[in-house]
Structures are given as structure tokens and as C-alpha cells.
Amino acid sequence: MTTNTIILIDDDLSVNYFHRRLITILNLTDDIHTFFNGKQALEGIMTLNNASEPGKKAVIFLDLNMPLVSGWEFLEEFEKMKHKLHLDCNIHVISASLNPVDKERAEQNPNVISYISKPLSKETLLHCFNV
Secondary structure, three states: OOOOEEEEEOOOHHHHHHHHHHHHHOOOOOEEEEEOOHHHHHHHHHHHHHHOOOOOEEEEEEEOOOOOOOHHHHHHHHHHHHHHOOOEEEEEEEEOOOOHHHHHHHHHOOOEEEEEEOOOOHHHHHHHOOO
């Protein structure tokens, strides 16, 4: 088992449940955190950062369409706060959007590693972790 922290940011309870189960079945980590909007996630990441050792890796799966703070707004705020983090964050945007503009916009963001269509699959997850 890896020591990665996995952060799921999605307002859909069933999607979070499915992704959490898949991560657990694949034995990728036992350190999974779920947030239901970008505001909650930004606060949670700062808390995780403050409690973690320098160099710890966090893999973030970020939905775009959420209430309060969307995935786009999350990315804007993350850019402002990332210099305060010692947590090494890899962000993968996950979305059900078929809009090519969303994909292009996400891929142009320097903090985004990849754009993935929902739901996550075994193959996609293993690829994200280079397993």
C-alpha cells in the first residue's frame, strides 16, 4: 500500500462512494478524504497540510460543477495558496462534462495533471498512480 493521501472533491454522494470503494478495493491507500465542495476542500487541504510531514503526496480528484466553490474557483484559490503548502498535490480534474472547452481549459491549467471523464475506472486510477 502506498502512503499517498487521496482527496475526492465532488458534490455527488454516490460518485464519492463509488470512487472510495474502488480506491479501497485497489488498495491504493487507506488515507482518503472526501469534500463536497471547493470551499470545504481548500480548508481541508490546509488542515491536512499542517498535519502532514513535508514531501507527503496528495492526489486530488476534482469535480468541476459544484455548489459554493466550483472546481474552477477551487483551482484559482489553490493557485493563490499553493506556495504555503509542503504537501505535494497532483490534481486530476474529473467531470461528466462533454464540453471540449472544459477539457482544454483544465489541461491548460498548470496545476492540473489530467482531465478524466467520470466515473473513475480501475485502469484510470492505476494509471494516475503509475501502478
